[in-house]
Amino acid sequence: MEKPEKLIVDGKRLDGRAPDELRPLKIEAGILKRADGSASVELGANKVLAAVYGPREMHPRHLQQPDTAVLRCRYNMAPFSVDERKRPGPDRRSVEISKVTREALEPVLFLELYPRSAIDVFIEVLQADAGTRTAGITAATVALADAGVPMRDMISSVAVGKIDDTIVLDLTKAEDNWGTTDMPIAMMPRKKLITLLQMDGHFTKEEFEQALDLAFKGCEQIYGAQRQALREKYAIKKGE
Amino acid sequence: MAEIKTGDFVVPGDFLATTEEFVPSEGAYEEGGKIYSSCTGVVLVDVQTKHISVFSRTLGPPALKRGDMVVGRIEAVRDQSANVYIGVLRGREDRELPLPNMGTIHVSQVHTAYVKEMRHQFKPGDIVRAQVLNARREPVQLSTAGDDIGVIVAACSRCRTLLEREDSKLRCPECGNLEFRKLASDYRQGAL
Numbered sequence: 001m002e003k004p005e006k007l008i009v010d011g012k013r014l015d016g017r018a019p020d021e022l023r024p025l026k027i028e029a030g031i032l033k034r035a036d037g038s039a040s041v042e043l044g045a046n047k048v049l050a051a052v053y054g055p056r057e058m059h060p061r062h063l064q065q066p067d068t069a070v071l072r073c074r075y076n077m078a079p080f081s082v083d084e085r086k087r088p089g090p091d092r093r094s095v096e097i098s099k100v101t102r103e104a105l106e107p108v109l110f111l112e113l114y115p116r117s118a119i120d121v122f123i124e125v126l127q128a129d130a131g132t133r134t135a136g137i138t139a140a141t142v143a144l145a146d147a148g149v150p151m152r153d154m155i156s157s158v159a160v161g162k163i164d165d166t167i168v169l170d171l172t173k174a175e176d177n178w179g180t181t182d183m184p185i186a187m188m189p190r191k192k193l194i195t196l197l198q199m200d201g202h203f204t205k206e207e208f209e210q211a212l213d214l215a216f217k218g219c220e221q222i223y224g225a226q227r228q229a230l231r232e233k234y235a236i237k238k239g240e
Numbered sequence: 241m242a243e244i245k246t247g248d249f250v251v252p253g254d255f256l257a258t259t260e261e262f263v264p265s266e267g268a269y270e271e272g273g274k275i276y277s278s279c280t281g282v283v284l285v286d287v288q289t290k291h292i293s294v295f296s297r298t299l300g301p302p303a304l305k306r307g308d309m310v311v312g313r314i315e316a317v318r319d320q321s322a323n324v325y326i327g328v329l330r331g332r333e334d335r336e337l338p339l340p341n342m343g344t345i346h347v348s349q350v351h352t353a354y355v356k357e358m359r360h361q362f363k364p365g366d367i368v369r370a371q372v373l374n375a376r377r378e379p380v381q382l383s384t385a386g387d388d389i390g391v392i393v394a395a396c397s398r399c400r401t402l403l404e405r406e407d408s409k410l411r412c413p414e415c416g417n418l419e420f421r422k423l424a425s426d427y428r429q430g431a432l
Binding site for chain 2: 054115145148154234
């Protein structure tokens with residue numbers, strides 16, 4: 001793809017969205033039969049699966065913590081998830097994303113309830129179009145709730161950025177490549193606590209505050225979809 | 241914010257009540273004077289006892305309680321007891337058991353009758369079905385006193401061939417070795 005002349009034309013982005021608009025979002029809970037909890041997230045062209053196993057006895061034994069459970073996350077991109085085939089297996093990028101995902105999810109879990117145990121979270125990216133780490137965190141939270149792991153709050157996650165000097169919500173691949181800034185954020189939507197904040201590019205103080213406001217609004221929408229996914233699977237239906 | 245009432249659907253993090261009004265019970269937790277939900281399910285408000293809880297609609301990790309049936313493997317046999325690694329809780333075969341997953345069967349709980357020799361009841365590697373007596377202790381206290389509980393699969397201690405039942409004894413079809421176990425009534429019939 002060639003760099004377009006402008007990323008925003010007449011207040012509309014390349015895919016026709018307004019600057020503060022999310023891509024079409026679809027979340028589904030409990031889609032994997034053999035996982036203890038699972039979820040899928042489709043955000044525009046992104047397709048992400050998350051599976052949760054545990055709490056279960058931790059192996060290898062020497063990594064067990066006597067007073068708490070250990071959260072283990074694996075973010076992985078399928079070789080066919082991007083235009084150019086990605087070499088399979090963990091790389092520098094996915095190891096880092098696994099780590100920040102773990103740190104984004106840890107604060108909401110009651111890990112101290114399950115000493116010497118492990119909770120495993122697997123995030124598989126099937127189709128990528130920028131913003132897969134945030135989609136992965138969003139999916140992982142729904143999967144954890146689906147597994148019935150006790151949690152303090154949910155985690156909703158979205159990216160904000162700057163393209164053509166405009167602050168926009170939920171960047172696509174093109175906007176990420178040719179934009180100035182990309183800032184993924186994860187937070188607890190009820191308590192308004194941020195658990196992940198990364199930034200690639202520059203913001204002035206004012207821009208940062210504006211971006212943060214926009215991210216809060218975006219997370220609120222994502223949270224609504226997460227709730228809806230859990231409601232569809234777990235609310236008492238008529239005739240039950 | 242509208243007041244929460246019985247039957248409302250909540251997800252983790254939903255505000256339920258303040259600690260002045262209620263005491264958090266199952267599926268709820270307290271933080272900074274406020275009570276929130278910790279699971280996905282339906283709210284139960286008990287106005288009489290002032291408890292607020294969330295009835296979880298997700299299955300969640302299996303938890304052992306008194307009377308549950310479990311299936312496990314004998315790890316070690318001693319004079320007074322046998323150690324069991326608990327594999328699954330009956331009815332929750334879909335999911336691994338969180339810790340504690342070790343159990344123990346005391347001689348007095350092996351059989352309804354008197355047991356003189358523990359080594360004639362169990363051997364390491366046997367698969368047993370047992371009932372939970374006390375899940376709060378670690379290891380979990382188990383019992384095999386009853387007709388339908390006891391060893392469900394056992395291997396010959398000489399050649400590891402699966403033993404076949406001969407009345408109340410077990411015979412090895414390979415080497416003819418005769419062995420004794422506390423058998424369940426449905427030994428080697430394939431049911432957990």
